[in-house]
Amino acid sequence: MKALILVGGFGTRLRPLTLSVPKPLVDFANKPMILHQIEALKDVGVTEVILAINYQPEVMINFLKDFESKLDIKITCSRETEPLGTAGPLALARDKLIDGSSEPFFVLNSDVISEYPLLELIQFHKSHGGEATIMVTKVDEPSKYGVVIMDEETGKVERFVEKPKIFVGNKINAGIYLLNPSVLDRIELKPTSIEKEIFPEIAADQKLYAMVLPGFWMDIGQPKDYITGLRLYLDSLRKKSADKLAVGAHIEGNVLVHESAAIGEGCLIGPDVAIGPGSVVESGVRLSRCTVMQGVRIKRHACISSSIIGWHSTVGKWARIEDMSILGEDVHVCDEVYCNGVVVLPHKEIKSSILKPEIVM
Incomplete structure (x- = not known):
């Protein structure tokens, strides 16, 4: 066929x-x-x-x-x-x-x-x-x-x-x-x-x-539906192949973690999170309803929800990213920065907080 x-x-x-x-x-x-x-x-x-x-x-x-x-x-x-x-x-x-x-x-x-x-x-x-x-x-x-x-x-x-x-x-x-x-x-x-x-x-x-x-x-052709689709997909995975999902005291709900990713102490991850290959999640990080793609580094005590973090990006210490923010490839968010509904094109650095949804070109 x-x-x-x-x-x-x-x-x-x-x-x-x-x-x-x-x-x-x-x-x-x-x-x-x-x-x-x-x-x-x-x-x-x-x-x-x-x-x-x-x-x-x-x-x-x-x-x-x-x-x-x-x-x-x-x-x-x-x-x-x-x-x-x-x-x-x-x-x-x-x-x-x-x-x-x-x-x-x-x-x-x-x-x-x-x-x-x-x-x-x-x-x-x-x-x-x-x-x-x-x-x-x-x-x-x-x-x-x-x-x-x-x-x-x-x-x-x-x-x-x-x-x-x-x-x-x-x-x-x-x-x-x-x-x-x-x-x-x-x-x-x-x-x-x-x-x-x-x-x-x-x-x-x-x-x-x-x-x-x-x-x-x-x-899943647009971000909001992509995030919803991830929830539905992980829910389906739970019913069919639960062994593929992450387990542990730091996991809440359905979470998919690539075997080559590293997760530090004291994190709380989930529900509805996918962490890609080679990514590093440092200690004390909070992740929910989000995708972290390949080669991303999320530094200590950062918090990410309802967002997509593109390949090889970095999220600084105590940074907060939420409300359908999308970071393109190789985007670097500095320490203690807040991003609310921000769309960031590839290869950018975000040095100060962005309180309202906008596109960073």
């Missing part, structure tokens, strides 16, 4: 992290976002993953070369010279996706994190005999999304309602699809939306089905 991951553009919502690497390579729970998907695809028998990309393909391919051999899976790029929306990239990669077999192929949005129940998706797709299956997830505020109206018993999709003013349902497109090769005949090589143009057409022909995604789901 094959899979195409829609990598897309510049990842502006996750800046300043995406100023250092393309969005799919931003760490999430101690590994690049896209690796979570590639591993899940490999587990269900996918042998080739095609990345549909229009930004820094060389960086992506060079990075993923290592994982090709480790995971024993082929990873190739299909490069757009102009943005083609969410369906155009499938037409562009048509020759890569069709191999003479009539096997369906996966399509995934790159910034979706979930438990990836792909085996169940394959079984459901083969059982209904339609042309395409989309995964849907239940949300609390459907008026913010395009809602999928479906037959609850069969899963057949009836129609889509974009940002409904009155309640029509609470299931939205989860960005994980299994498509028959015939779907490619519906797509022209031009900017096209799979959600707004192709899926409604398949639904009108009564060949589109939806499967409700079990477990958690999050689009």
Whole structure:
């Protein structure tokens, strides 16, 4: 089987992290976002993953070369010279996706994190005999999304309602699809939306089905959702592989610590924290609801909450960082500095406190 991951553009919502690497390579729970998907695809028998990309393909391919051999899976790029929306990239990669077999192929949005129940998706797709299956997830505020109206018993999709003013349902497109090769005949090589143009057409022909995604789901393409996604992911990890989570008197709730990270005495860490490889957390530090990426040093008695600390950054003694602050790569916050909702571009030094949310360029 094959899979195409829609990598897309510049990842502006996750800046300043995406100023250092393309969005799919931003760490999430101690590994690049896209690796979570590639591993899940490999587990269900996918042998080739095609990345549909229009930004820094060389960086992506060079990075993923290592994982090709480790995971024993082929990873190739299909490069757009102009943005083609969410369906155009499938037409562009048509020759890569069709191999003479009539096997369906996966399509995934790159910034979706979930438990990836792909085996169940394959079984459901083969059982209904339609042309395409989309995964849907239940949300609390459907008026913010395009809602999928479906037959609850069969899963057949009836129609889509974009940002409904009155309640029509609470299931939205989860960005994980299994498509028959015939779907490619519906797509022209031009900017096209799979959600707004192709899926409604398949639904009108009564060949589109939806499967409700079990477990958690999050689009982690922006900081607030990234932090929420980490909580949901660690919660899921607790249920499935609790042995991967940190334990000890200094740990509160779900915490993921890379084996090469070092943690000092008298810290309190958690809930919902990921500490990346080679990071050093000195004594007396308080961490909650945050990600600390590779090679970070957090000095004594610093306090970080609801924030993301980018690669190789330093947080000074008694510093306090909170309220969705994002430090880019190689940012240095001096001792006793307070940062409230601050976004700091790479290679900067913060010498004095910033009390209101702002971007430091």
